[in-house]
């Protein structure tokens with residue numbers, strides 16, 4: 001079944017496929033898959049702020065997150081959870097957004113610490129981004145300054161439960177309201193901001209392209225977009241020979 | 245991904261390449277990046293890329309009351325927050341000419357030493373993990389948690405305590421607290437032989453750490469190195485002994501040194517400091533019951549506190565090195581200017597850049613962890 005959706009900016013109509021499920025066992029499979037997903041989570045090992053100091057205790061012997069099936073993972077491509085542990089300075093936020101866009105769906109974001117909720121201690125700092133929610137959808141917030149390992153684990157358990165029930169779908173929001181998130185990112189990083197990921201094409205691919213995916217900000221993005229060039233390398237042959 | 249961005253392009257053969265480590269990398273201590281230029285696996289040049297954790301502390305503090313600033317000072321250095329608080333309090337006390345009650349001074353020393361123990365246990369784990377050994381990390385963090393439990397009992401917070409206040413400390417030690425400190429210290433003491441077997445005499449570790457990131461004493465002095473890293477080059481310098489603050493001149497402790505100046509020596513110095521910190525903490529426990537008196541001297545209304553004009557520089561010895569506050573007051577209710585002299589800023593930027601030249605790629609992470617640099621304090 002194909003739906004036609006009109007984009008607000010150019011007025012063109014785009015076909016969007018809405019999947020139709022014919023397999024009678026589809027719901028059973030879904031539940032099984034969701035259960036499996038919720039019990040095997042890899043979280044990205046990226047310590048963004050001071051809340052990260054409570055993660056080693058929660059991952060190691062004493063609180064032992066691994067018994068819940070949660071393990072740290074070093075590469076964003078294989079990770080399921082992005083933990084944002086504390087304040088994010090503008091320089092870090094760029095990396096967080098790049099990392100988030102590289103992660104494969106379904107992906108979940110947890111904001112640890114009050115600083116991700118509303119700026120916390122640094123509400124009047126010139127260097128930090130205050131609300132993480134403006135730049136990427138967040139599944140769970142764990143407030144506290146800093147939250148204890150028990151709180152971190154409670155938050156993760158809630159996320160697991162949400163995944164099992166199919167409620168943790170904030171990542172879809174990023175595709176559906178990409179224009180909104182991109183607008184906030186552009187406000188902070190300037191209007192030439194771009195990432196190597198084509199979020200709009202991904203939204204189409206996942207069937208999550210909605211009326212709010214495109215807008216004035218994505219138009220700006222299109223205007224400034226330039227293809228990334230592969231890095232050129234210079235080799236100084238005489239110097240190399242001399243070194244040898 | 246847009247396919248046009250990822251078209252394979254023929255690259256000329258090259259022996260020299262650039263590599264970014266961090267900010268999202270398990271071999272980096274916290275949110276910090278390091279750019280390397282390599283030839284094979286030899287580092288030709290290293291460049292530190294800081295600023296991921298910048299919050300603008302010094303500016304933030306100018307906009308807050310003297311007492312409000314207490315809440316953000318420990319956040320400058322996350323693994324070892326107590327020296328930050330204490331030295332800020334010492335600065336304000338010196339500006340106001342406050343005389344701190346003796347009991348409060350002893351309680352502060354107890355905190356400082358417990359915090360040093362916790363920070364060193366954390367560092368060993370990190371350093372061992374960069375050489376491929378993960379058990380010390382699990383052990384160190386589990387034992388550090390025992391110290392954090394003591395902090396929680398004394399101050400109410402595991403990591404950030406905000407227990408010190410200009411004029412003293414916030415509350416007295418609870419009943420039976422000293423016994424629990426004593427039993428934890430005994431336990432940590434009994435664990436040291438295990439740590440020796442697991443890490444400090446482990447041939448894997450010794451072979452990996454020996455000769456990595458060596459600096460001479462002259463270089464260390466020139467680059468502004470302090471703390472255990474300086475003592476690992478053989479110079480016996482410790483702010484606790486050479487510029488005593490609080491009650492350190494009444495205490496009996498040694499200053500361990502090593503001669504080699506490499507990653508191995510730096511770790512050994514910390515290992516020996518652990519013993520000394522336990523020794524100091526035991527002396528404090530023995531002395532505290534006989535010291536009666538208040539824990540705080542009277543201070544003016546903290547919400548309308550005009551600190552007399554002047555400028556002070558107070559320094560303490562943190563687990564990373566010499567840590568100091570330079571505080572200027574113009575007689576107002578907010579600081580006119582504050583500046584923190586952190587040890588990690590030297591260690592993580594200029595020292596790491598110089599030490600990484602010529603070392604192998606796999607030893608860069610080890611060098612960083614052996615310097616025990618703390619990125620939040622580099623960036624503030």
Ligand code: SF4
Nearest residue numbers: 086113114115145146
């Ligand atoms: S909420 Fe507190 S502990 Fe967490 S990042 Fe902010 S200041 Fe640090």
